[in-house]
């Protein structure tokens with residue numbers, strides 16, 4: 298059922314002549330700037346090679362989780378762009394509190410340190426490291442929108 302709906306959705310776009318995944322926020326970003334911003338702001342926790350902290354699925358003594366990898370072994374690519382952006386800008390605590398999720402987050406917010414453009418560049422850099430197959434799966438989580 299779901300796949301039929303998806304098929305119709307995609308077919309409708311193909312017929313309308315619009316680009317299949319228009320307005321994709323991560324397209325046309327500055328990947329080299331994103332790489333530098335990642336090294337300066339994210340690598341200390343998420344790893345120089347996006348590998349995350351060891352045993353990232355096991356909570357620490359204080360109840361927080363270690364930083365997950367941003368490479369294809371993590372779950373970053375499972376999330377749509379808006380979620381990744383908001384989580385980075387607001388930080389985990391504010392993001393989850395706003396949704397009524399009770400969780401102690403160790404992910405800081407970057408609204409004070411990074412511009413919106415900086416954040417998109419970092420996320421575009423992260424995506425650029427994924428194999429094509431994973432990038433395609435991520436695109437499917439970002440349906441066309443304005």
Ligand code: HEC
Nearest residue numbers: 338339342362363364365372373381384385389402403404
């Ligand atoms: C002080 C350590 C720390 C720093 C620095 C940090 N993070 Fe995180 N991040 C975490 C932790 C820990 C989590 C796991 C979830 C939580 O605790 O909220 C996380 C989760 C995330 C998530 C949601 C989970 C996922 O895989 O999609 C995103 C997106 C994210 N971080 C992006 C970034 C980006 C981009 C930067 C740099 C601009 C960054 N983080 C810097 C600790 C950090």
